[in-house]
Amino acid sequence: xxxxxxxxxxxxxxxxxxxxxxxxxxxxxxxxxxxxxxxxxxxxxxxxxxxxxxxxxxxxxxxxxxxxxxxxxxxxxxxxxxxxxxxxxxxxxxxxxxxxxxxxxxxxxxxxxxxxxxxxxxxxxxxxxxxxxxxxxxxxxxxxxxxxxxxxxxxxxxxxxxxxxxxxxxxxxxxxxxxxxxxxxxxxxxxxxxxxxxxxxxxxxxxxxxxxxxxxxxxxxxxxxxxxxxxxxxxxxxxxxxxxxxxxxxxxxxxxxxxxxxxxxxxxxxxxxx
Numbered sequence: 001x002x003x004x005x006x007x008x009x010x011x012x013x014x015x016x017x018x019x020x021x022x023x024x025x026x027x028x029x030x031x032x033x034x035x036x037x038x039x040x041x042x043x044x045x046x047x048x049x050x051x052x053x054x055x056x057x058x059x060x061x062x063x064x065x066x067x068x069x070x071x072x073x074x075x076x077x078x079x080x081x082x083x084x085x086x087x088x089x090x091x092x093x094x095x096x097x098x099x100x101x102x103x104x105x106x107x108x109x110x111x112x113x114x115x116x117x118x119x120x121x122x123x124x125x126x127x128x129x130x131x132x133x134x135x136x137x138x139x140x141x142x143x144x145x146x147x148x149x150x151x152x153x154x155x156x157x158x159x160x161x162x163x164x165x166x167x168x169x170x171x172x173x174x175x176x177x178x179x180x181x182x183x184x185x186x187x188x189x190x191x192x193x194x195x196x197x198x199x200x201x202x203x204x205x206x207x208x209x210x211x212x213x214x215x216x217x218x219x220x221x222x223x224x225x226x227x228x229x230x231x232x233x234x235x236x237x238x239x240x241x242x243x244x245x246x247x248x249x250x251x252x253x254x255x256x257x258x259x260x261x262x263x264x265x266x267x268x269x270x271x272x273x274x
Contacts, residue, residue, distance in 0.1 A: 002038035035092040092118030119180040156245035176245035
């Protein structure tokens with residue numbers, strides 16, 4: 001990915017734990033790398049197809065001076081997030097905030113924090129088989145769209161499917177959505193659990209009936225596992241109510257562990273069923 005770089009941008013601001021730092025202020029220096037696609041801007045010589053580094057510099061100064069933080073970690077985090085939200089062509093960024101006049105009683109050049117932040121492509125499965133099934137799904141999708149940390153790109157058609165897992169219950173409505181998010185995997189998981197709780201989800205029987213079910217299928221091509229979250233979703237290759245919407249949205253998307261596309265996985269599952 002191409003880069004726009006801003007080196008040693010000087011900003012006078014009032015960040016620090018000690019009262020005198022907030023009162024007197026000091027100079028901070030910013031190094032930023034914006035990862036974006038500059039091909040069309042370069043081919044057509046058109047600033048509208050790029051991200052204006054002068055405007056970005058003024059934006060950084062504004063964000064670092066309109067609030068006061070104890071920690072440069074917080075100042076850097078808030079500014080990096082604001083940049084990603086404000087400039088739609090920036091996919092990822094490195095953001096370093098240097099503090100050369102930190103109150104350290106010895107000789108040093110500067111202290112700094114450096115962050116890498118960006119948008120992540122995720123696929124989320126949704127389902128419901130209790131109450132107003134379509135209403136619960138629509139409300140959850142609307143909430144994800146309204147969240148500034150997400151950019152919902154596509155939502156699949158909704159399928160009516162038989163229950164999965166052997167528990168006797170009503171039929172489900174199922175589908176998948178594709179979106180970009182600034183949330184970490186666990187932040188996203190927590191947000192989905194909040195939406196399930198708002199819909200009255202009760203976790204009593206495994207694979208049992210539910211008002212709303214939201215599962216992260218893929219988070220970029222991340223392979224990850226802990227006690228709360230496994231990525232990619234561990235059983236998606238066995239669920240045609242997941243694979244069919246995935247094929248609708250991204251037939252080319254390749255499973256990072258199984259090394260097959262969604263279209264190939266669905267074909268294998270259907271052949272197995274026959």
